[in-house]
Amino acid sequence: MSQRILIIGAGFAGMWTALGAMRLLDRQGKADGTIEVAVIAPQPELHIRPRLYEKHAAQMRAPLSEIFANVGVRFIRGHATSISTLENVVTYADADGVASTISYSKLVLATGSVLHRPDIDGLVYTFNVDQLADAAELEEHIHQLGRLPETKARNTVVVAGGGFTGIETAAEMPHRLRSALGKDADIRVIIVERSSAIGPDLGPGPRPVIEQALSELGVETRLLSPIISVDHEGVTLTCGDRIEASTVVWTTGVRANPITRQIDAVKDSFGRLHVDRNLKVVGHEDIFATGDVACAATDDRGNRTMMSCQHAQNLGRSSGYNVAADLLGVEPIPYSQEKYVTCLDLGPWGAVYTEGWDRQIKLTGAEAKKLKTAINTTWIYPPVADRAAALEAADPLRIVVA
Known part of the structure; x- marks a missing residue:
């Protein structure tokens, strides 16, 4: 044999x-x-x-x-x-x-x-971008939002997790929501992160750039108060706060x-x-x-x-x-x-490219976005x-x- x-x-x-x-x-x-x-x-x-x-x-x-x-x-x-x-x-x-x-x-x-799917009540109500079918389901959901009556929940996306995937997902959301709801829609995108800073695994090096980009994109962050439950109308945080949202995207590792x-x-x-x-x-x-x-x-x-x-x-x-x-x-x-390098997509704002395990910033904005586009459309393909x-x-x- x-x-x-x-x-x-x-x-x-x-x-x-x-x-x-x-x-x-x-x-x-x-x-x-x-x-x-x-x-x-x-x-x-x-x-x-x-x-x-x-x-x-x-x-x-x-x-x-x-x-x-x-x-x-x-x-x-x-x-x-x-x-x-x-x-x-x-x-x-x-x-x-x-x-x-x-x-x-x-x-x-x-x-x-x-x-990673932790034991949290109502996780079935969340979307994710982990597998192709899951991401396609989220895209169809966003497309269908425009057929719903306008409410704060309809216009709000909560992204659970402020790591690499969470940041990239959130940075795309304002543009994607406005494409579905209209350019003048009063939208809200919120990253909920359990740590004391956004991008905890990315370290302090690129953080100022990330924070600037998210701020200019209109993405909010909620730190030190993770989600304890989800339902079809929103999420509840450990601090007791409630966020009404028709779309919750789970990205926590x-x-x-x-x-x-x-x-x-x-x-x-x-x-x-x-x-x-x-x-x-x-x-x-x-x-x-x-x-x-x-x-x-x-x-x-x-x-x-x-x-x-x-x-x-x-x-x-x-x-x-x-x-x-x-x-x-x-x-x-x-x-x-x-x-070791990282190239983090920051949506329409651009991107941030770092080198080394201490993530020293080498490129930001449009220049880094050009590199990210090459990576995503050429380098990683067969x-x-x-x-x-x-x-x-x-x-x-x-x-x-x-």
Whole structure:
């Protein structure tokens, strides 16, 4: 029986893992089918999750069938439900719920992250921008608001969470609301953040720029008083205040896909699997983890990967190379991503671009927005469906951020 590299997930990390593995097999003269590279995912498409705060969410997808076919990756349509690390077998269900099993020589978990849903009364009344279908549902809801009688609640959006996603979502909302309700609509957009400052995970570096942008966009912030309940007419805060709102968008962080719980290994507080520098799960010879389910060192200074597209792409290239190298007996290339940057979209105001873990501001306003647009519309999309170009783009030493 031929050997098989099985990848669960076709997101940024999963896609690049598949291409990275095929790249090394090709270079070693082993792309002859003796080692199969297979991907299990619900659809052969990449959902562009970093853009789901924008409008036209249903369009934020890119096809992968042609790329996979051209490079020799087998795609299996299904949803992985269980993993047997003793038997090296994955069980998955197809679109009709019919279960099947598939064995692996090496497994790569690239199942991404899911929205954190705390135990809060009425969370069912909230929207989110975590997955493509969720973001599309929010967009349709905003479009339908214009058919409702004008009230304060109709004209108000509450964004729960003032982190990266919450800020980007809120910065887009004034424009999106006015598009639905009219340019002269008396709208209100409020970020509710439990911390004492907006963007707590972004640190103090870019905060003055963020605060200026939100203020000029008309976005309010409520700090130190998180939401304790939600209903169809608004939210209640811990301080007792009530905000009437027909639209509540939940953005309070993500956790690793819960399938990681099936792997008996050390995990961090987000459920991510601890991996070594080659992205192999600690304590498991045949399992690698990448993207949002991997807790990996980015350098030798104690920094760890963030749950972001920026890290997922390079993690995928590295995990693809190293899982194939492990099968072939080739020297691995340890994962490293020394340079860390952020580019936060601030809606019509612009953006803010920072470099380093201390987030030193390098660009703001329209100049940063130009960079953000390039990232969102070009850099994070799959390579062209040409075998040579796709494999070359999967080089684990490729420098994406110079």
